[in-house]
Amino acid sequence: MTNRRDFLKKAGLTTVTVAGATTLAAPAVHAAGRPIKWRLQTYAGAALAQHVIKPSIDAFNKAANGEMEIELYYADQLVPTGELFRAMQRGTIDAVQSDDDSIAAPVDVSVFGGYFPFASRYSLDVPALFNHWGLKEIWEEAYGEVNGVKWLSAGAWDPCHFATKDPIRSLADLKGKRVFTFPTAGKFLTRFGVVPVTLPWEDIEVAMQTGELDGIAWSGITEDYTVGWADVTNYFLTNNISGAWAGSYFANEERWNELPDHLKTLFNLCMDSSHYYRQHWYWAGEARLRTQGEKLELTSIPDEEWATVETEAQKFWDEIAARSERNARVVKILKEYNAAMVKAGRPYRYS
Numbered sequence: 250m251t252n253r254r255d256f257l258k259k260a261g262l263t264t265v266t267v268a269g270a271t272t273l274a275a276p277a278v279h280a281a282g283r284p285i286k287w288r289l290q291t292y293a294g295a296a297l298a299q300h301v302i303k304p305s306i307d308a309f310n311k312a313a314n315g316e317m318e319i320e321l322y323y324a325d326q327l328v329p330t331g332e333l334f335r336a337m338q339r340g341t342i343d344a345v346q347s348d349d350d351s352i353a354a355p356v357d358v359s360v361f362g363g364y365f366p367f368a369s370r371y372s373l374d375v376p377a378l379f380n381h382w383g384l385k386e387i388w389e390e391a392y393g394e395v396n397g398v399k400w401l402s403a404g405a406w407d408p409c410h411f412a413t414k415d416p417i418r419s420l421a422d423l424k425g426k427r428v429f430t431f432p433t434a435g436k437f438l439t440r441f442g443v444v445p446v447t448l449p450w451e452d453i454e455v456a457m458q459t460g461e462l463d464g465i466a467w468s469g470i471t472e473d474y475t476v477g478w479a480d481v482t483n484y485f486l487t488n489n490i491s492g493a494w495a496g497s498y499f500a501n502e503e504r505w506n507e508l509p510d511h512l513k514t515l516f517n518l519c520m521d522s523s524h525y526y527r528q529h530w531y532w533a534g535e536a537r538l539r540t541q542g543e544k545l546e547l548t549s550i551p552d553e554e555w556a557t558v559e560t561e562a563q564k565f566w567d568e569i570a571a572r573s574e575r576n577a578r579v580v581k582i583l584k585e586y587n588a589a590m591v592k593a594g595r596p597y598r599y600s
Contacts, residue, residue: 285317285512287504290333292347292496294324294450296476300530301406302346305523309515317512319344324450331447337501338397344500346523350432352499354398356391357573362495363431364409365569366562368583369492370590370598372528375405382586387579388497399502402517404524406494407469407531409434411486412478414463416548420558429453430466434490437565438466441558457481466490471534474542485545488555490562 291302298321306321328336333345333352345352349362361368369375379385384403392400411417413426424442428435435445443466448456454477456462465478469489473479498520505513539547570580590597 284313284315285508287317287319287343288322288327289319289344289346290322290324290327290342291345292324292330292333292351292450294476297472298323300475301527302523304526305519308522309519312515312519313512317508330450334398334499337499338395340397340501340503342501343504344498346496346498348431348494348496354392354395354499356395357576358388358391358579360433360569360572360576361579362433362497364434364491364494365583366434366437366490366565367492367559368495369405370587372405372407372493372531374586374590375403375493375495376524378582378586379403382582384579384582387575387582391575392499397502399500399505401498401500401505402520402524403495403497404520404527406496406527407471407535408489408493409466409491410469410489411484412465412468412470412473412482412545413484413486414457414482416484416546417464417486417550418548419550420554426463427461428464428466429456429462434466437490437562440561440565454478454481468494469531469535470538470542470545471531473545474534474538479542479544483546484548485539487539487547487549488558490558 289306291298293301303321306319310318322342324330327342330347330351331353333342333347334354336342337345349356349359351363353359354362369378379388388400388403392398409430411423411428415422417423417426420441423438425444426442427444427446428438429446429448430438430443432445432447435443435447438445446456446462448462453462453465453467457465457478458481465473465482468478470479470485473482473485508516538545566580566583570577
C-alpha cells in the first residue's frame with residue numbers, strides 16, 4: 250500500500266467529477282534532453298522477479314546510457330494483476346510482463362496464456378510454437394484488434410505442478426483441495442474436484458499457513474523454493490498439467506510508438522535475454538531441486554491414471570477451439586505440433 254500511495258503521488262491525480270473522484274493521469278510527454286521514463290509491472294513477486302525479469306531490466310537501463318530508464322514494480326505493487334491490462338491500456342503504467350490469462354486481456358487467445366493444459370511438454374516448445382509454428386502472427390493479429398496495447402514477445406517459464414500440504418497419490422486425492430492457480434488451469438482442474446482460489450500473489454504463503462489453501466498449482470519446484478512456498482508445503486506432485494508457462498511482454502501502444510528505433514531494438518534484445526535466462530534457470534533448477542532439495546517429498550499419480558487427465562485435456566482443447574475461428578487455428582497448430590514432436594521421436598518426445 251505504501252508503494253501504491255507513492256505511485257499515486259508520482260503519477261499525479263486528475264479530478265473527473267465534482268464529487269472528487271479521481272483517475273490516474275497518463276505519463277507526461279517527455280521533454281527534450283530528459284530520459285524517457287517507463288513504469289513496468291511484472292506478475293512476479295520480488296523474490297521471483299530477481300530471476301524472471303530484473304537482470305534484463307537492469308541491463309536495459311545500463312545499455313540505454315541515460316536515454317531511457319525503466320522502473321520495475323512487482324506483483325500487485327501498483328495495480329492488481331487482474332487489472333494490469335486496463336491500466337496499461339489507459340497509460341497508467343507503460344509496460345507489463347505477465348501471461349494473457351492473468352491480466353484478463355480482452356482477446357480470445359488469452360485463454361492460451363499461462364498454463365493451457367498439456368499444450369507443451371518442454372519449455373522449448375513455447376518459443377518453437379511462437380517463432381516457427383505461427384503463434385506469433387496469431388497473437389499479433391489478435392492484439393492488433395485492441396486499441397492502446399502492443400503485444401511484444403512471448404517466452405516460456407516453468408512447468409505446472411502441485412505443491413501441497415497433504416500427499417497427492419491419486420486423482421481422488423485432488424477432490425476438494427483449495428488450490429491457488431491460474432484462471433484457465435483452474436477451470437480445467439475443476440473437472441477433477443479441485444477448487445481454484447484467487448488471491449494476491451504475496452498472500453499465498455500466509456494462506457497456506459492459515460489453512461485457507463490446501464495447495465498451489467502455479468509453478469514448478471524451482472519457484473516453490475525460490476519464493477518460500479517450499480517452507481509451507483510438504484509434498485510436490487511430479488505429474489504436471491503443462492510443460493511450460495507461456496508469458497508475454499506488453500506495452501502501452503502510444504509509449505511504444507514514441508520510442509526511437511534503437512531503443513525498441515534494445516528492449517527487444519533484453520526481452521530475448523530474459524527469455525533465455527529463464528530457459529536455463531528453470532531447467533537446471535527443476536532437476537537439481539527434485540534430486541537435491543530437502544524440503545519437499547516427491548509423490549506421483551500412476552501413469553495409467555494420469556492418462557485420463559491428458560485425455561480430458563483434448564476434450565478441453567476442442568471446447569476452447571469452438572469459441573472462435575482464431576482459437577480453432579491455435580488448437581490446430583497445437584495438435585499438429587505435438588503430433589510432429591511424437592513422430593520426430595527422441596529427444597523431442599519419448600512417448
